[in-house]
Amino acid sequence: MSKPSLLYLVHRIPYPPNKGDKVRSFNLLKYLSRHYRVYLGAFVDDPADEQHVAALSEWCGGVHCERLAPRWARIASLRGLLTNEALTLAYYRTSSMLEWARSVVAAQGIQEAAVFCSAMMQYIEAIPGLRTLADYCDVDSAKWTQYAPQHSGPMAWLYRREGRKLLAYERHAATRASAVTFVSEAEAELFRSQAPEVAAKVFAVSNGVNATYFSPEGDQPSPYPGSGPHIVFTGAMDYWPNVDAVTWFVREAWPAIAAFDAQAQFWIVGMNPAPEVLALALDPRVHVTGTVPDVRPYLRHAAAVVAPLRVARGVQNKVLEAMAMSRAVVVSTDAATGINAINGQDFLIAQTSSDYVEAIRSLLADPERAGSIGRAARQCVLDRYSWEAHLAQLDVLMERAPRT
Known part of the structure; x- marks a missing residue:
């Protein structure tokens, strides 16, 4: 028929x-x-x-x-x-x-x-x-x-x-x-x-989420030139909420993070970076990649993923994809809305710059906890996001x- x-x-x-x-x-x-x-x-x-x-x-x-x-x-x-x-x-x-x-x-x-x-x-x-x-x-x-x-x-x-x-x-x-x-x-x-x-x-x-594609398994070499730790944000970087998120994060939270870990690097991964995003790379520990062939290696080898969106609607795919990759994600209240996950177990919710600093400090200081949150995040995706x-x-x- x-x-x-x-x-x-x-x-x-x-x-x-x-x-x-x-x-x-x-x-x-x-x-x-x-x-x-x-x-x-x-x-x-x-x-x-x-x-x-x-x-x-x-x-x-x-x-x-x-x-x-x-x-x-x-x-x-x-x-x-x-x-x-x-x-x-x-x-x-x-x-x-x-x-x-x-x-x-x-x-x-x-x-x-x-x-x-x-x-x-x-x-x-x-x-x-x-x-x-x-x-x-x-x-x-x-x-x-x-x-x-x-x-x-x-x-x-x-x-x-x-x-x-x-x-x-x-x-x-x-x-x-x-x-x-x-x-x-x-x-x-x-x-x-x-x-x-x-x-x-x-x-x-x-x-x-295609949890088979976004999976921590498989051979994905690290795209990062140094040992890090590496913190990553992903998204289309000509989209105003993403531009606002990373510029706010670098201005308000990043100096304190960089101060407590001298090796920490922040990576902004996504196509079409706006001029104000490109300007963030004047800090030698902030990297703007532009378009990459595959975002998964950046997620897999990140110590933490951030989604500090101050304006967000619906469900943020960038958060679900990072969770599917078994990463510990620090996410804003707005970006967490609509995601059926538990704060403190499947991801960490932050709102103020101090919240982000403390959350990332805790993840970098305790890799075992970061791993536990990452594993719970992937299980959350497998259970609820087919x-x-x-x-x-x-x-x-x-x-x-x-x-x-």
């Missing part, structure tokens, strides 16, 4: 799965491809990803990827000020994407759709009759609202406005979906409280299995 066709719209090409949102959207694509002939529409905002478009044919019956230049898209998004809408919608709006979506729906007789990121729901609204699963992942509007206090002047005003306008659209678009999913119960409950009119169709479908188990919930939400 042939598979039914499905339209899948994603705000960023879901391959390779090398950053948080792409990990989730790619695993959703793999799930969908088992049950549907998927027609994927996505934007490519990094020229390095264009080489991977052809690889998507393994999971898709058809692929339409459009180049999106972030600088020009930001300028174009300002038209949202004139149309009195969220700038995010204008950022991801093109007539060519809508034309492709309409044509493929008509040509393939598509009746079902899945959307990743609330902004992509604007295309569904323009195509009547599609039964749609909307994976919002996070409450994006809350992210913009969180940004506002970290800025001042016009930017603070713009972030507050974006939070209000995007929430209004998220609520409106949710009425068009048959189900709306979020990465954690905390995010789902936040949206239910802000959009009570659609609470009955809001569900949590958590992230997972992609297969979490995505199986979609069988019900997409009406592939009976509701109970």
Whole structure:
């Protein structure tokens, strides 16, 4: 029996799965491809990803990827000020994407759709009759609202406005979906409280980790030039919350850590480091790698991993991946939210600079304790963060299995 066709719209090409949102959207694509002939529409905002478009044919019956230049898209998004809408919608709006979506729906007789990121729901609204699963992942509007206090002047005003306008659209678009999913119960409950009119169709479908790939086993030589100890942060380093996290950590916590261990080194591992991140390497014990072929050796040979995010939504894949690698992770309260783990057993939660200093001091001073936390972290991932188990919930939400 042939598979039914499905339209899948994603705000960023879901391959390779090398950053948080792409990990989730790619695993959703793999799930969908088992049950549907998927027609994927996505934007490519990094020229390095264009080489991977052809690889998507393994999971898709058809692929339409459009180049999106972030600088020009930001300028174009300002038209949202004139149309009195969220700038995010204008950022991801093109007539060519809508034309492709309409044509493929008509040509393939598509009746079902899945959307990743609330902004992509604007295309569904323009195509009547599609039964749609909307994976919002996070409450994006809350992210913009969180940004506002970290800025001042016009930017603070713009972030507050974006939070209000995007929430209004998220609520409106949710009425068009048959189900709306979020990465954690905390995010789902936040949206239910802000959009009570659609609470009955809001569900949590958590992230997972490929614990076979992210495993401490195997031959992975150390990428570090010295004996360390090495403390690491991983993530896309042009993403503002990551930039804010490492600059705050180096400014507020790192001097005290470096003072009590003269050999300690801090490694910032991730693509596209912003200028303010590159400037941190003026300290000879702070290293900024840029893009690396494989993040796992950096995790495996780290004495500790930090995630000092002061602005965080949903579930942080960087934390789960480090836990899967049996590393002791020191994580902020915001970054820990949504992760079903025990403070002091599976990871350590810190908030102030003093908290980070003390937590890292304790791990460096007692490697046996660090190892114990790392082993518990991996077991936590194995027990609670299987992609297969979490995505199986979609069988019900997409009406592939009976509701109970």
